Amino acid sequence: MPRKRFLLPGRFEQLRLFGRYYLRIVGSFFLLIILINGGLTRFFPEYEQGDLERLLRGTVGLVRAEYLRTKADDWPALSARLAREFGYPIRLNPEKLPLSARTGLIGREWAIDEGEVTAYLKLPHGQTVQIGPLREALVLSKQRLLSPEKTAELIATLLLCIAFGLVLYRWYREFWRDIVGLLATAEKYAAGEFAARPPPAETKLFSPLTRGLKRMAGRIETLMASRQAMSQALSHELRTPIARLRFGLEMYLDEDDATERERQQAGLIADLDELERLIETSLTWARIQRGDTRLARAPLAIAPWLAELVAPLERAAPDTTFTLTVGDGVIATVDPDQLGMALRNLVTNAVKYGGGTVAIGAERVGDAVRLSVEDDGPGIPEDARERVFEPFFRLDASRTKSRGGYGLGLALSRAVTRLHGGTLAVDTSPLGGARFWIVLPDAEPTDPDA
Template sequence: MRQLLAKPLFFNRRIVFYLIILLSLQCVIAYGALLVFDSLPSSLTDMPDDHVVFRESQRGTVNLIRKQIDENKDKPLQEVVNELQPYFGYPIKVLSAKTPLPHSIKKELEQLDFAYDGDKEVVYMDLNNGNILQLGPILMRDILESNTMSLSVFLIIWALFSAIVFFILIYFAFSAVWKDLVHIRQTAEQLGQGNLKARTHNVKGWLFKPLANVLNNMGTHIEHLVSTNQTISHAMAHELRTPLARMRFELSMLEESDNEQEKRQLQKGISDDINELETLINASLSYFKMHQNNIELNYTTVSLKQLGEKICQSLELFKPQGFELACNCQDARASVDINLVETIVKNLLLNAFKYAAHKAVLNISKQENRVIFEIDDDGAGIPFDAREKIFMPFARLDTSRTRSTGGYGLGLAYVKLMAEFHGGKAFVVTSPLGGARFVVSLKSGDE
């Protein structure tokens, strides 16, 4: 419960922190934008120059003062200025025409009879009588020349409104993305806690939907691996019970027997059971090793016809008496891992020798970039509902296996696993001979 409360609190603190950072950045950006905008030429911004604006704003005042002076020519200039001074919020001074002024100010006086000095914020009037009237300094409100407090308040207000609008836009733009991330995180947490059935089904955005699909596929794959490993573990435990039970029975009989010949038979049975256990353990370890590690394929271009005939000849000694093995192979060349292919085909043919009645046929052909191996037999066939099960480790249709029948149900599991390593697949269908047809499709390395 504390963790659930701590997450929103931490989230709120992070939001406040981000908001403060955003406000600070907005203030810096706003001030920089004002400086840059103010420095741009008026031809670009379509705004008059500050100097011209301030000067023209005083034109009416200048004309009124000039008119007042002209109407009171009989009075001394200083007396007229003193009478006007109370009406203005800035000082008015009379200067000599010889007062040194900047060149730009003199030029402006010659052209307009009045000029504005932006540096001193002063207006000069040429009275054309040897005197110049100085108006100012005049207080002008410029945001860039305001005091620090005023500028700071402006920037904060501007940044606050900007941040609010920005957050609203971000919320509507990324709320769906945030929800997708929350669903993905929850699924990942559930998978990490052992709930292998957890999946992400609510991700709709194009940005994270591929990630959700990858996570779902990973969860499915992990669930399959765990389920397979559990099945293998249970099956292996069942396989171990059979020879162990026989050994326990044989040991009990050995203790009670007084017949030397019977004792030797029981001792031989115990030795055979030990060998069977060792064989089972080694076969299981080999399967697990192959299941967990990738096999590095060694592609070699071979003739499919020669490869098929070679495999069939190598199994002549293993055929039951009177059994017929036919080899129909296409005269084509393909790039395959020879060792892997031979292991796959030999496993299937030996399986056919065990379960077929009288005949088995090996067909090898090349179709586009695939090499197809088909092994037909005239046995009892495989029931439809068992065609997936027989490729599972330790799976057998006949559950009454003894030492005489042999096998642990790993042969077809090997075949499927090796086919998948070779970029292919293995499955079983009904054979034209009436029994089973095992089909292995492998990817050719020359395409």
């Protein structure tokens, strides 16, 4: 069943998603305002009382001014006229003042009875004016949704929401572009396009993710290229020993002479050993490439370790002269087995392609330990000094086949060196051939993809 490809979101999806979350944010904002106002009114009555005083201050001032301009004898008629003009009761000298009004008028010109929403005004000669109750008038005022004040508040609120939305959308677009860029890159990776890289992030929030995705893609691309190269090289390398085994087995079965059969049997065993070495070397390389190899680092005295490492190689190559030069007290924190495999590959390579002299050295240079392997062979051309570390690369295919090897030794040596946080390079030796350098820092190795 074909995989359903995810479609990248377009402008409509961007606006739809923004609108949904924007409405949630604004709705939550208004709900919070309503809850806060309701809580203040319920638990802090003085909050509402302050609003009521501000609301009635102008009315009380106008009424007081009218009474002070009018003679005291005409106050009853004035009260009736003001009641008609204002549209709510205005009484002169009410029969009984509530307790809140009596206490509120002590030391003040006017007071409010909150229960009935009524104002009481103190006049000269000990008289009092009752303005209200105003509760019905306030209720009618609240029901006027399109009053000028509420219309202005509504327009101001809408303008504030629009301005807030524009600013929020400006930020949102940057995040959206980063998300779409990462999603598009992920889709390319899903299609096998590991050479793709995400666009630079516009926000600091996505910058670490973008860098991590680039490192991951580079790592996957390297692994895939290495895997493809290994698959092609292995398929090529396996053909020769398998063909020799098939041909040798046919000759062995057809041979009647016992001596010749023994020789054919020895050849078959040698071909099987070659296949085993090829498979083991390839598996070691694959483990290192997958990151499955863990180093057992420990302080190591280089001089005795090198002597022990070179001894069996000297016995295996009696026609080669080995020279070992190690500085005093050189110690490195390494994995002896893994580093030994890397150095053994370099020495074996020098024996194969050298002219009979191999020089091995070790010294401390600053905060690092430097190992060197030199030979007096033809050397390595300058334009091929990086390619020789590629897996299955042969500088001279015919000469390499005649002397054995699969083109993995130098690649393994560099991989192990990098596991230690070091470097491996090659240049020209004073002996005339190639000189390989391994530089190992004392510090712990870092991730090469970081």
